[in-house]
Amino acid sequence: MTLTGKMLIGQHAISGDREAIQAINPATNTRLEPSYAGGSGAHVEQACALAWAAFDAYRDTSQADRATFLETIAANIEALGDALIDRAVAETGLARPRIQSERGRTCGQLRTFARTVRAGEWLDVRVDAAQPERQPLPRADLRQRHVPLGPVAVFGASNFPLAFSVAGGDSASALAAGCPVIVKAHGAHPGTSELVGRAVAKAVNDCGLPEGVFSLLYGSGREVGIALVTDARIKAVGFTGSRSGGVALTQAAQARPEPIPVYAEMSSINPVYLFPAALQARAEGLAQGFVASLTQGAGQFCTHPGLVVAVAGSALERFIATASQLLPGCAAQTMLTPGIFSAYQAGVAALAEHAQVVATGAAATGPNQGQAHLFVTQANAFVANEHLQAEVFGAASLVVVCANDDEVRQVCEHLEGQLTATLHLDENDLVHAKALLPVLERKAGRLLVNGWPTGVEVCDAMVHGGPFPATSDSRSTSVGTAAILRFLRPVCYQAFPDSLLPGALQHANPLRLRRLVNGHREA
Amino acid sequence: MTLTGKMLIGQHAISGDREAIQAINPATNTRLEPSYAGGSGAHVEQACALAWAAFDAYRDTSQADRATFLETIAANIEALGDALIDRAVAETGLARPRIQSERGRTCGQLRTFARTVRAGEWLDVRVDAAQPERQPLPRADLRQRHVPLGPVAVFGASNFPLAFSVAGGDSASALAAGCPVIVKAHGAHPGTSELVGRAVAKAVNDCGLPEGVFSLLYGSGREVGIALVTDARIKAVGFTGSRSGGVALTQAAQARPEPIPVYAEMSSINPVYLFPAALQARAEGLAQGFVASLTQGAGQFCTHPGLVVAVAGSALERFIATASQLLPGCAAQTMLTPGIFSAYQAGVAALAEHAQVVATGAAATGPNQGQAHLFVTQANAFVANEHLQAEVFGAASLVVVCANDDEVRQVCEHLEGQLTATLHLDENDLVHAKALLPVLERKAGRLLVNGWPTGVEVCDAMVHGGPFPATSDSRSTSVGTAAILRFLRPVCYQAFPDSLLPGALQHANPLRLRRLVNGHREA
Structure with missing residues (x-):
């Protein structure tokens, strides 16, 4: 080998x-x-x-x-x-x-x-049968499949x-x-x-x-x-x-x-919304989950939680205090490359010019080790300053403190497109979450409740995408x-003899596909 | 009113x-x-x-x-x-x-x-149920729908x-x-x-x-x-x-x-391929159908047959001769606007610089009337001259005479993206058509046999699209x-309580949609 x-x-x-x-071994x-x-x-x-x-x-x-x-x-x-x-x-x-x-x-x-x-x-086979007797004009047999x-x-x-x-x-x-x-x-x-x-x-x-x-x-x-x-x-x-x-x-x-x-x-900063009842009930637990998600893999995930949004108050203070207590116990971690490490250093330095550093992780003990950073800012400052919305690739996150629900909504409306948006909520938060949901649906490809955005399942229902700049194609x-x-495009075949049709479209349906035939989906 | x-x-x-x-009444x-x-x-x-x-x-x-x-x-x-x-x-x-x-x-x-x-x-509902016991990590409930x-x-x-x-x-x-x-x-x-x-x-x-x-x-x-x-x-x-x-x-x-x-x-010139057996059997009938499609609505269709491709020989000569006999009997027709009329005149003049005019329709008898034009060129000239591939919006078409099947294929490979490609064929042509089909599938959004491309059915299987420049998005x-x-994009909802889910995604499936659930399509 x-x-x-x-x-x-x-x-x-x-x-x-x-x-x-x-290649460079970034650890050494x-x-x-x-x-x-x-x-x-x-x-x-x-x-x-x-x-x-x-x-x-x-x-x-x-x-x-x-x-x-x-x-x-x-x-x-x-x-x-x-x-x-x-x-x-x-x-x-x-x-x-x-x-x-x-x-x-x-x-x-x-x-x-x-x-x-x-x-x-994925072939999305559609068949509209010929209607030779249709008035004023007959309809030809039309069949569609997708091709690469x-x-x-x-x-x-x-x-x-x-x-x-x-x-x-x-x-x-x-x-x-x-x-x-x-x-x-x-x-x-x-x-x-x-x-x-x-x-x-x-x-x-x-x-x-x-x-x-x-x-x-x-x-x-x-x-x-x-x-x-x-x-x-x-x-x-x-x-x-x-x-x-x-x-x-x-x-x-x-x-x-x-x-x-x-x-x-x-690019995505993956906002996390902490709703009042959930924050009140379990600020410390949320902080633990947050720090674990933030520091996992040195924060080098497209979906790492780079933004936390919540209404000011003692519960949010508990969240920030707990996260700030936990962060120094988080070892600095080797980042993927020297280039990514220096970009992270620069990103953290840029954030520090515009927001308050409230906690950092343990200091580096080797080369290219990223030190976790937690920042805090106010909603009005966030909305006024586009630097605060730039993705920092690594274990850095920014808490945006809002005066009230209106400011939460303003912060949300102000965001660029995102891969994910996370909602932490309890029963009593549902009405607030429901009000914010239409905005979040416009902003992100995946919305998740009471979890953390890192971890992207490979399945039918997954969306790892979102409006620009999360992706170039939402x-x-x-x-x-x-x-x-x-990687597919549709092609329509009109009045083709069966022998010239691709198998997916032949009359006898030899590939046994579930086709849309004359407006009805086959079982 | x-x-x-x-x-x-x-x-x-x-x-x-x-x-x-x-507005201007173009007829007057x-x-x-x-x-x-x-x-x-x-x-x-x-x-x-x-x-x-x-x-x-x-x-x-x-x-x-x-x-x-x-x-x-x-x-x-x-x-x-x-x-x-x-x-x-x-x-x-x-x-x-x-x-x-x-x-x-x-x-x-x-x-x-x-x-x-x-x-x-169109909602494309997909549901992947939670797997709380999965190892090494549980899977959350994931649901997808499309939003505008x-x-x-x-x-x-x-x-x-x-x-x-x-x-x-x-x-x-x-x-x-x-x-x-x-x-x-x-x-x-x-x-x-x-x-x-x-x-x-x-x-x-x-x-x-x-x-x-x-x-x-x-x-x-x-x-x-x-x-x-x-x-x-x-x-x-x-x-x-x-x-x-x-x-x-x-x-x-x-x-x-x-x-x-x-x-x-x-932009599309909608190539029409006349295969040998079909051309031999019914050159005159094909010419009649072609002239009717070409001149319909003064040729002002995205799908008008602007290009005819066939192998040289007496059958193709019969096709050209019949079309040339029919065209002078086709009245000039009022075009949509003075601007479209003058663009047509310019397009016909440009084609005439590079190809031979073999027939024209009846002369104009009023303002803004487009006169049909039929041109002929050889395959090598067509391939060498990009002017011959420009769309002329109106009742003009170009016959490309090929020496053999190889030249037919070369002409086909040389084409830009198209809305349609038409094949006129008989049983004995199937082997030739089958050989050309992969090229045509790469070039056009709709392929049709023994018909004419004008006339676009509104149905499930229709494709009115195609590679650039037919459209900007094939x-x-x-x-x-x-x-x-x-006009839709997917959004994924992870671990949502049922009451926060949109109706399309709720567990009881109140909208009775045919969902993709755990990899299986519901009946």
């Missing part, structure tokens, strides 16, 4: 010819072998040519074959064994159990998409080296939809990317698929990333990362002769089975 | 304060009273403020109430009687029966969306003064989704727009809805149009018109601090019930 430092262009391991990077600030030379435009060209050549054959695979492919990827990742876990731990500074559970999530996600592909609801958009470029995330990287949610859902995938590996975990990339490429070969179904490139966002997004053969983009990165890719995609959709999951989710819908 | 020349901002009839336009080149003064940014501001104020209440209406509203709009349009027909005929030069049937289509479309709203599949995006700006089309204008497909589907609508009337038919706008505004009042659910503005695209698309309260845009107009709106929407989706239906359709999906 020796790492080679090579890209995977189809089934070929190829060395880049641009500046090389090495030491470089990890081997070097990963960046790819160039020529490598993007090769990968896109292969992906395009593979597209028609890959999208024509049966639901069963495509599902088997996804399951084979999962099995091949598991077969990497401890080598994968060791490398991912070294590259990310994340704890071993976390990486192990993330591997489980990643493979479970691939198998979930395999089930989704087999079930076939084309090759998809996926940009791995720093904070989920497995679940949102080479074979993560974006890749799994695009492959499930029938789209070849070209991944640009995140520079923070190239070795993990190579290992997983080889597992995927092996699955392509194991399943006898055309090699262009999957490629893995290294290199700079400016060269390889932009070349990928602007290649005419790429038809959609999946990205998880910073707001500036997501916006840059979206603008590049929109400036193409043929603009394409970009699904960028970017109509979609990047986690859960509905993520497959991002 | 006197026309007032006033805009409708909510329930208020308000005169614009910018340059006024008058005479101006029609009254004048319609354009609105300003201040009017956009008022309409957007009302729409935003109405949004939360309107989206909270029951499926039944929203359906009744759509049906009331239809009834109110019908109640306008001949006044609407007279005005629309005068403003467009379209034949009376065409306008009458378009009214039927428009009202039918509103009633179809009423049925769609009642059926509720927010107020929508609709830009009426010139060529469907009823079916794709004030109460046309975009407005109907946005209102069905729960979005308030602000229409910018097309300058070609302001009187028709006023009449229909009053019918919609009356329905808002009849149904006791907040007035901001609907507004109608006049004015320039540059001032009113851009102000609408860039207003922060507008959350999506529907547009049918030119490629340049659609691209300009899309760019304005993308440049906003919060980018929003634009559904622009723009993932959607602007005709048919799936058009409602353009």
